[in-house]
Amino acid sequence: MAMKHIRFAAVVALASVALVGCSTASGGGPSQAAACAPSKGKVTLNMTTWVPGMDKVVALWNAKNPNIQVKVQTGPNGNSGTYQNFFNELKAGNAPDIGQIEYDTLPAFRVQGGLQDIGACAGVQAAKSEFSTGLWNQVTFGEKSAVYAIPQDSGPMALYYRKDLFQKAGLSVPTTWDEYAADAVKIKALGGSITNFPKGDVNWFAGLVSQAGGQWFSTSGGKWTVNLTSPESTKVAAYWQDLISKKLVSTIPGFTDQWNNAYDKGQDWTWVSAVWGANSISSGAPTTSGKWAVAPMPQWTAGANVSGAWGGSSSVVFKGSKHPAEAAKFILWLNTSSEALTKLNEVAQLYPASTAGDQLPALSQPVPFYDNQPIYVTFGDAGKVISPFTWGPTMTQTYSDVSDGFGAALSGSGTLQDALAAGQAKTIAALKAQSIPVNG
Amino acid sequence: MSSVATGVRNVAPSRSKKRGGLRNKRAVFLLIAPFGVLFLAFYLVPIIYAVWESLQVIHRDGTFGAPTLVFGGLSQYALVFQNSDFWASVGRVLLFGVVQVPVMLGLALLFALLLDSPLLRGKRFFRLAFFAPYAVPGVIAAIMWGYLYSPSLSPFKLLTSQVDLLSGGTVLWSIANVVTWVYVGYNMLIIYSSLLAIPTEIYEAARLDGAGQFRIAWSIKIPLIAPALVLTAVFSIIGTLQLLTEPEVFKQFSSTISSTYTPNLLVYSTASVPNVNLAAAFSVVLAIATFILSFVFLRLTQRKAVQA
Numbered sequence: 001m002a003m004k005h006i007r008f009a010a011v012v013a014l015a016s017v018a019l020v021g022c023s024t025a026s027g028g029g030p031s032q033a034a035a036c037a038p039s040k041g042k043v044t045l046n047m048t049t050w051v052p053g054m055d056k057v058v059a060l061w062n063a064k065n066p067n068i069q070v071k072v073q074t075g076p077n078g079n080s081g082t083y084q085n086f087f088n089e090l091k092a093g094n095a096p097d098i099g100q101i102e103y104d105t106l107p108a109f110r111v112q113g114g115l116q117d118i119g120a121c122a123g124v125q126a127a128k129s130e131f132s133t134g135l136w137n138q139v140t141f142g143e144k145s146a147v148y149a150i151p152q153d154s155g156p157m158a159l160y161y162r163k164d165l166f167q168k169a170g171l172s173v174p175t176t177w178d179e180y181a182a183d184a185v186k187i188k189a190l191g192g193s194i195t196n197f198p199k200g201d202v203n204w205f206a207g208l209v210s211q212a213g214g215q216w217f218s219t220s221g222g223k224w225t226v227n228l229t230s231p232e233s234t235k236v237a238a239y240w241q242d243l244i245s246k247k248l249v250s251t252i253p254g255f256t257d258q259w260n261n262a263y264d265k266g267q268d269w270t271w272v273s274a275v276w277g278a279n280s281i282s283s284g285a286p287t288t289s290g291k292w293a294v295a296p297m298p299q300w301t302a303g304a305n306v307s308g309a310w311g312g313s314s315s316v317v318f319k320g321s322k323h324p325a326e327a328a329k330f331i332l333w334l335n336t337s338s339e340a341l342t343k344l345n346e347v348a349q350l351y352p353a354s355t356a357g358d359q360l361p362a363l364s365q366p367v368p369f370y371d372n373q374p375i376y377v378t379f380g381d382a383g384k385v386i387s388p389f390t391w392g393p394t395m396t397q398t399y400s401d402v403s404d405g406f407g408a409a410l411s412g413s414g415t416l417q418d419a420l421a422a423g424q425a426k427t428i429a430a431l432k433a434q435s436i437p438v439n440g
Numbered sequence: 441m442s443s444v445a446t447g448v449r450n451v452a453p454s455r456s457k458k459r460g461g462l463r464n465k466r467a468v469f470l471l472i473a474p475f476g477v478l479f480l481a482f483y484l485v486p487i488i489y490a491v492w493e494s495l496q497v498i499h500r501d502g503t504f505g506a507p508t509l510v511f512g513g514l515s516q517y518a519l520v521f522q523n524s525d526f527w528a529s530v531g532r533v534l535l536f537g538v539v540q541v542p543v544m545l546g547l548a549l550l551f552a553l554l555l556d557s558p559l560l561r562g563k564r565f566f567r568l569a570f571f572a573p574y575a576v577p578g579v580i581a582a583i584m585w586g587y588l589y590s591p592s593l594s595p596f597k598l599l600t601s602q603v604d605l606l607s608g609g610t611v612l613w614s615i616a617n618v619v620t621w622v623y624v625g626y627n628m629l630i631i632y633s634s635l636l637a638i639p640t641e642i643y644e645a646a647r648l649d650g651a652g653q654f655r656i657a658w659s660i661k662i663p664l665i666a667p668a669l670v671l672t673a674v675f676s677i678i679g680t681l682q683l684l685t686e687p688e689v690f691k692q693f694s695s696t697i698s699s700t701y702t703p704n705l706l707v708y709s710t711a712s713v714p715n716v717n718l719a720a721a722f723s724v725v726l727a728i729a730t731f732i733l734s735f736v737f738l739r740l741t742q743r744k745a746v747q748a
Contacts, residue, residue: 110504400712410696411608
C-alpha cells in the first residue's frame with residue numbers, strides 16, 4: 001500500500017500512483033551480430049547470478065586474468081525476481097554482460113531479443129563436444145551455427161526419502177508410482193505425509209511430465225504448438241490429483257519456512273527432486289542429518305528407467321554487452337574447466353552440465369548428510385536417462401497461470417487437470433499477445 | 441499542488457509593481473522547482489510513459505523473430521475489458537474495501553475520541569501504542585502475521601489448528617486484519633489531530649447546556665471532524681485498490697493467493713511475463729478507476745455536508 005507516500009499530495013496525483021510501478025520491461029534489439037572480435041586493453045565484465053558462493057569461483061579467474069576482470073552481483077532465484085530484473089535491464093539497455101538463465105527460460109529471453117549469439121566467439125563451437133546433445137540443443141535451439149548460452153549445471157531428478165522412517169515402518173523404497181501411492185496410504189495411517197505438492201513449483205511438475213514422456217511445447221513450420229493437456233501430462237495430473245483429493249500429501253508452498261519445518265519435523269517423508277535439492281534439505285531440515293537416502297525416481301512401468309530434470313542453468317551473454325568475446329571466454333572457463341566446476345560443486349553443490357564434469361573426483365565422494373551415500377553417483381545415472389523437453393517462449397506466464405490453477409485445486413475448487421486446461425488457453429493467448437505464431 | 445502554484449502566480453503581480461512581480465515569480469519558481477522536478481520525474485513522466493506503452497502492441501515474424509513495437513490503438517484496453525481475472529481481482533478488493541475500510545476507520549475514530557476524552561488516563565502511552573504498528577514496515581508486518589496465522593509455525597496452535605486462517609474463504613479477512621492493524625494508528629492520528637484543533641469554548645458551551653461526554657462526542661466532535669474522516673476514507677479507498685504487499689507476502693503462507701489476487705498483483709505478474717504493454721493498460725484502467733471512485737466519494741460526502 002502506498003499510504004505512506006500520499007499524505008501531502010492531491011487526490012489526482014494519488015490515483016496515478018498505480019501507474020508508476022509498472023512502466024518498465026520487455027522489448028529488445030533486433031538483428032544478431034555474427035562477428036565476435038576481442039576488445040583491446042583491460043576489460044571489466046559484470047555478471048549477475050544466484051549461485052551462492054559464485055564470488056569465490058570468480059576470484060580464481062580474476063587472480064589469473066588481470067585483463068578480464070569479472071564483477072559478481074547476486075540476486076534472488078530467476079523466477080523470484082532476477083528474470084524480471086534482466087527483462088527490465090534489457091529494456092533499459094543496461095543489462096549486465098553475463099547472466100544466469102535456466103534452460104526453461106532461455107526461449108523467453110530469446111523471444112525478447114535479449115541473448116547475444118556467441119556462436120562466432122573463439123572456442124564456443126568447439127565446446128559442443130563437452131556437453132550431451134540434448135543439453136547443447138537447449139542452448140542452440142537446434143540451429144547450426146548459433147549458440148545462445150553455455151550450459152552450467154543440470155538438474156537430474158531422483159527420490160529423496162527418509163531411510164530411517166521407511167525402515168521403522170517396514171516399507172521398502174517405492175520403485176513405481178503405484179507403489180509410491182500405496183506407500184502414501186500407509187504413511188498417512190502413521191500420521192505423516194509421503195510428500196508435499198507445492199502449487200508454485202510448476203517446473204517440478206513439468207519434470208514429472210517429461211519423465212512420463214510428455215511434451216508441453218513443440219515447433220514446426222514456424223509455429224508453436226502448446227500441449228499442456230497431452231495424455232501424458234493429464235496422466236501425471238490425475239495421479240497427483242488423486243493423492244491430493246485423498247489428502248495423502250501436504251500442500252504447503254515450497255521453499256518456505258513452513259515447508260522446511262515439515263521436513264525438519266519428519267512430517268513429510270520423501271521429495272522427488274533435482275540434485276540441487278540436496279542442499280535445500282540439508283539447509284532447511286538440519287536436524288535430519290544422516291537420516292536421508294537417495295533412490296532413482298519411481299517409474300510409470302515396472303523395470304523402466306527414465307528420469308526428468310528440474311532446473312539447471314546456463315550462462316548467457318546479454319545483448320548490448322561491449323565485450324562478447326571476453327564474456328564468452330569467461331563463461332567457457334566457468335562451465336568447462338575442472339578448476340571452476342570443482343569449486344562450483346564445493347560451494348553450491350552444483351552438478352556440472354559438462355560430460356567431463358561428471359568425472360570430477362568430488363562427485364564420487366560419500367555425502368555425510370545422506371548417511372555417507374555417494375548421492376551424486378545416483379544423480380549422475382539419472383542424468384543419463386532424462387527424456388528431453390522443449391520449453392515454451394513465455395514460461396514465466398505459463399508457470400504463474402498453471403500455478404494459480406494448482407492453488408485453486410489445492411483449496412478444493414477444480415482439479416490439476418482443470419489447471420492444465422486453463423494454462424493451455426492462457427499460454428496460447430499470451431503467445432498471441434506477443435505476436436508469436438501459434439496453433440490454436 | 442500545481443493549482444496552488446498557479447494561484448500564487450496570479451496573485452503576485454496584482455499586489456506589486458512589475459519588477460517586484462518578476463522577482464516574486466523567480467522566487468516562486470525557485471521554491472517550487474524541487475517539487476516540480478520530482479513531480480515531473482516520478483509522476484508525470486512515468487504516467488505518460490505508461491500511457492504510451494499501453495497504446496503499443498508487439499509484432500514479429502517467425503518463431504523467434506525479433507520483436508518490434510507498433511502502435512496498436514486501444515487494442516490493449518480491449519484485452520483489459522475482456523480479462524476476467526482483472527475484474528475478479530477488482531471485485532475482490534472492492535469487497536475487501538467495503539468491509540475493511542469502515543471497520544478500520546470506526547476503530548480509528550473510537551481510539552481518537554478516547555484519546556481526546558478526559559476519561560482516559562495514560563494518553564501519551566496509548567497514543568504511541570496505537571501508532572506503533574504503522575512504524576513497522578508493511579512487509580515485516582505481513583511476514584509477522586503470516587507466522588501467527590500459519591498452522592505449523594504459529595505460537596497459537598490451539599486456534600490455528602482449529603480454524604484455517606489461510607484457506608480460500610478466510611485469507612482475504614486475515615489480510616484485512618493485517619491492514620487494519622497497521623493503519624488504524626495512522627488514521628487515528630489524523631482524526632485525533634483534527635480533534636485537537638476544535639476550540640475548547642465549544643465544549644464549555646456544550647457542558648453549560650448540560651451535554652455529557654458521549655453527547656459532546658456524538659453531536660459536536662464527530663460533525664466537526666467530518667473533513668478528516670472523509671480524507672482518511674479517500675486515502676483508504678486508494679490504498680485498498682492498490683493492495684500488493686500483504687497478498688504478495690502471504691503467497692508463501694497460503695496456496696490460495698493467486699498471481700491475480702489483487703489488481704496490482706496482476707499488473708506485476710503481467711509485467712513479469714514480460715508483457716509490459718498489457719500491464720501498462722491494466723495500470724491506466726486501475727488509476728482511472730481509483731480516480732473515479734475517490735472523486736465520487738468526495739462528491740457524495742460533500743453534498744451530504746451541504747445538505748446538513
